[in-house]
Amino acid sequence: MIAVPTTPVREPQQDRSRATRQRLLEASVQAMAELGWSGTTVAVVAERAGVSRGAAQHHFPTREDLVTGLIEYMTEVRAAEIETAAAGLRSGPRRTEQVLVVLVGLYRGPLFRAALHVWTAAAVDESLRAQVRPLEAALGRTAHGMAVELLRVDEQTPGARETVQATLDLARGLGLGELLHDDTARRARVLRQWAATLDTVLPPSS
Amino acid sequence: MIAVPTTPVREPQQDRSRATRQRLLEASVQAMAELGWSGTTVAVVAERAGVSRGAAQHHFPTREDLVTGLIEYMTEVRAAEIETAAAGLRSGPRRTEQVLVVLVGLYRGPLFRAALHVWTAAAVDESLRAQVRPLEAALGRTAHGMAVELLRVDEQTPGARETVQATLDLARGLGLGELLHDDTARRARVLRQWAATLDTVLPPSS
Known part of the structure; x- marks a missing residue:
């Protein structure tokens, strides 16, 4: 083109x-x-x-320069995506299922697919791994902070931090599952139930 | 060697x-x-x-023959692994955290890493995807059945099926996360909390 x-x-x-x-x-x-x-x-x-x-x-x-540029650019775009996704849900009461759809959205689409190829390559390439790891860790912290904010979670509540982490791990697992099957209906059912679970074990802080 | x-x-x-x-x-x-x-x-x-x-x-x-052999062999070994993992936990009361460690173990180690490379390759190769998809779907059903059995879940309970699915998706997400960081302590905390959540929202059927 x-x-x-x-x-x-x-x-x-x-x-x-x-x-x-x-x-x-x-x-x-x-x-x-x-x-x-x-x-x-x-x-x-x-x-x-x-x-x-x-x-x-x-x-x-070199290709190495391209890959470095790509990794940094992807990280910036994904961080901006987290910001944008959060913006629409900041005010009003917690709407757990909508928040989950946003969080799962961070592990979908071309950016996630591109990241997955980079991670898989990094799994067998130590210097690439050293390059990717700190960026992913920073991105993970950003996503976690956003999830805590949108879910209106008081992180002092015992188990709250781990439940938010599990939610992000679940989102990542759903994204990986989607690689082979595009099972939208199944994903929607899992998220609806997950939202009900969160509302039970992790009610929003006032 | x-x-x-x-x-x-x-x-x-x-x-x-x-x-x-x-x-x-x-x-x-x-x-x-x-x-x-x-x-x-x-x-x-x-x-x-x-x-x-x-x-x-x-x-x-050809390399294609090797890959086909590898995919079938991996599927067999992973199915056998599910069986073996389940065997030790079949009798006695449900021990949720131990069951979770077993489930998460299905998404760790060389077999999971090998599978991840195959999935990522299949993501950009339609004929490979067609080959992998039915095997993964069958394996997913086996893992689901095992999880239902070990967690002593009555699948008639509303939401039970989706909560078990979420548990397997979470396990997959933890496995993918481990690719870049080996954060054993974090994983253990997430699983302990997840076990507590399951015991709350999905008590074992008698």
Whole structure:
């Protein structure tokens, strides 16, 4: 796919370079989600972004540079996604099932698929693992904080912290399950029941 | 690593062939767990199994044949693992936390890691997905049945079925989380709390 420039305004060199980098990063996430780890090369990403191979190599001289850029970019986008998802549910009473749908949404779609390919590659590559681990840990803390906030949980309540962690682990497990089967009805039933469980064992703090 | 034959007894041709195939399959799971999808080739597996390249190719002429053999073998071993894990907990009262440790154990270790590499590859390969999906679905039903039995759950209780499903999804999510971090203490806390939750919302049927 060749992207056609839509803006007639001549951008300054620096802005153009930033926009090119952004296009390459977006294309790299799509490529990782659709083609997996070994399919995501600088050449493939350049073509998908509609950027010349030379321009792509200016931003990412090696595949390693591309992967590093991709991992950082994915982390930023996923953190922003958590923020956006939370925004709509901040006011009003706790609506547990809706909160769960939001949390599960963090482990779905192209970003999650791309991340899964990176994690699986990192499982057999120690230096990649060292690169990914701190970013995932930070993202995990962000997701946890958001879940605590949206579920209106008092973390001083014994077991509350672990129940929120279990909720995020469940969401991750559902995301992995969806990789092979797209069983939307089953997922909805599990989440409805999970919401009822949370309302029983972890009532919202006032 | 070259395997040294330990038995001085001359085996009939057919038994030897079966033993060779078995060694190759075991080596293929280890290779998949340690090296990932692209590292698991007939040559690598032959070397790890201490089998000549020619003998390996007799059993698995192509990498596709090896992968098919590996997937079927993994499914059998995982089903047997479920059986073995359940056996020790069948009699006596329900011990929820121990049952959870068993269930989580199904999503750990080399077999789970190998399976994860296969799933991730299948996510971007439709024909592989078609091959893996029915086996995973059957395995999921076996695990579910075992969980229902060990947790002494009456599936007629509203929500019981979904809570058991959530428990298996949680176990899968914990397994995926372990790929990057080996946080044993955190996992133990989550499981202890989850056991308490199950004892509250899903008391064992008499």
